[in-house]
Amino acid sequence: MKSIRRELTNRLLGGTAILLIVASAILSIGVHSRIVGEFDRALESKALALIALTSREKNYIEVDYSEDEMPELENEEDLEFFQVFFEDGTLIESSEDTEDEILPVDWEESNGFFFRNFELPDDRRGRLVQIGFVPRFDEEDETLPLEQVIDEGELEELFEIPENINPKTARIILVVARNRERLDQLILFLYIALAAVDALLLLGIVFVTKSSIRKGLEPIDQLNAQIQTIVPEGADQRIILENPPKELQTILNALNQLLDNIQDAFARERRFSSAVAHELRTPVAELRMSCETGQRWPDDVESVKRLFRDNHEIALHMERIVANLLQLTRCHNKTSIVDLEEFCVDSLVRECWKRTSDVASRKELTLDDRINPAEKVISDKDKLEIILQNIIDNAVSYSVTGSVVVFSSTNDDGTLTLVFENETNNIEEKDLEHLFERFWRKDPARSADNHTGLGLALVKALADLLNIDARIALPATNLFQVQLTFPRRERND
16 A cells, blocks of 8 residues: 555656646746846837937938936946947947947848847846947938038037948947846746745645545555455455545445355355265265175175165265266366367257156156257267256156156257256245255255256356356246257358
8 A cells, every 4th residue: 555655646746746847947938038028128228219319410420329318328237338330340339338349249130139148348248239220310411511510519429431331321230238147137036936936836745645645545545454354254244434435436346246256155165065075975874884784794695785786876876976076177177178069959868868768757757859850059069968968867857747848949040049848846936046056955955866966057067168058947837947048150051
């Protein structure tokens, strides 16, 4: 039971842990992407603001950047940087902290927003956004002289477009970078928090799982405890559980049914042992008395001859008992060899009837044979002969004097059934369940009638061996019937 509990616990915890890890991984990836997305949108907003501040005046580029308007670009705690280039790599403008450092630019990515991680000038980790654009300009100013568009004092703050670049199509590359230490700290906190939550959940699941499994397996523990108390001497014991779960109720019913079968088997074996002792005790006692009588009058020739005849009959009776028991044992152990052949069943039935003709004549019995002479079966002839002989012996022995014994056959689409009927006055419906038991006889006194109570038991055992369905019934009052249904045979048209 401990191994089952441990196995269930390990399987549940293993599956739960895998699901929890997968769910946490999916959640962390989603939250991580969301946090980084928010960070990138902030960079994008900053880049758009700088783009709005960048314009072209004639052949000059102006970045109207002011530290007062964007103080975050000078914040040492959350430092941000920017640089503006021409497409040829010429630096136009930069924040103060990057005057001596060039931010990394991917010149192949000049369209749209492009995000990536990099190392800041102060060796801290950062993230940047890069975008290429054409600065805004006023078309009316293009026709005016330079001195009317730009004051002489402002020229120092402007950057002149190189001669090799067309001012009207000049593209500007803007790079905005930001320290991502706070972002990394937030992501690290997220992972630590998820790991802590997973650990707490796993501990809680371990506790709940073990408690649930222990509670759920309590009926099995009770079942195991009751099973261990059952001994062969107490086969009448039954397993009783209060409010067992539905899944366990079927097992409980099966175990109690098994105990019923075991109790019945023990009862049959006790009856069998008692019957064997009873059947063998009488002939053994007769043999002993015969020997003692022969020793007392050894010179009486006629008496000695009579004693030998009696001993011979006793030996034959004991031999039949032993032979039938051996045959039953071979059938039950599946060690009896079956030799199949095809033969007419009616002729075999008549041969068996002839062996009982003397007893049938004394009881004035009449045979009504309705078996179709053309009916053939494929079976073991010797074993079927034993079956038929025992059925006919039983019919002759227990038929009412002067009655008719009827043998008949039916063939339903290749399925042959033999029916043996005889009138009787000592069999009741309640006796039918015992007739196939070994050594069972209705008369508890077991009068000396040369029957051992093994005939019908041997019929049933051999019929099962030959795959013949053997049944007994009382179709009418005082009418006993035995049916033998053979395996179905395919008709050859």
